[in-house]
Amino acid sequence: MTYQEEATHIYLDGTGNVTTQPQGRGRPTEYTPTIILVIIQRISEGTTLAELVSDPAMPDRTTIQRWMRDRADFRTALSHAREAAADGMVRQAWELLGGATRETASVAREQAAHLRWRAARMAPQAYGDRVQIGGHVTHEHTINDRKPDWLKARVAHVAAPLLDHEPTPTPHDDDDDDPSTAPDWD
Numbered sequence: 001m002t003y004q005e006e007a008t009h010i011y012l013d014g015t016g017n018v019t020t021q022p023q024g025r026g027r028p029t030e031y032t033p034t035i036i037l038v039i040i041q042r043i044s045e046g047t048t049l050a051e052l053v054s055d056p057a058m059p060d061r062t063t064i065q066r067w068m069r070d071r072a073d074f075r076t077a078l079s080h081a082r083e084a085a086a087d088g089m090v091r092q093a094w095e096l097l098g099g100a101t102r103e104t105a106s107v108a109r110e111q112a113a114h115l116r117w118r119a120a121r122m123a124p125q126a127y128g129d130r131v132q133i134g135g136h137v138t139h140e141h142t143i144n145d146r147k148p149d150w151l152k153a154r155v156a157h158v159a160a161p162l163l164d165h166e167p168t169p170t171p172h173d174d175d176d177d178d179p180s181t182a183p184d185w186d
Helices: 003-007 033-044 049-053 061-070 072-098 105-122 149-163
Strands: none
Touching: 033 049, 033 072, 049 061, 061 072, 072 105
16 A cells, blocks of 8 residues: 555544544644644655545645645745655656666656656746746847948838937838839849
8 A cells, every 4th residue: 555545544633643543523724733744745745736635634725725825834845845746756757767668668658758747847947848038138229320321211210209209201202112212232
């Protein structure tokens, strides 16, 4: 029997000690070190939050979410537990791939891909697909004397509304569609 199978039969008694016998009615709602240790242990072993809250001995989703919102220490511990679970999933993926034979390679590859996907959701900073790049990029264009006059005039005309001043007239404003007036690039 694995820990996850055993964990569905773990209860807390009235003093906060772990037992295998159900105690009283309802789910625990009090934030105690014992219940937190059980939650963190199970999450670090790969139990999802949905699996955890389906256990009648564990707090419900609302209670856990309230603890996550209100208690920074619980939020941090849960984050570390998820990272540990992700590490375990990646390690398990490598073991699957390392133990694969020619006949089982495609199945092992799919199982490993699923484990890596779950690890990326549990610890996106370590195993996520997205790379976030920070910083500020500026790009400026300046008109200098090396540009042809018609280009300087066109840029000034287009940029004038942005600069709040009158545009300078551009050559060939009336006949832009006439190919004979296009600049000679050769």
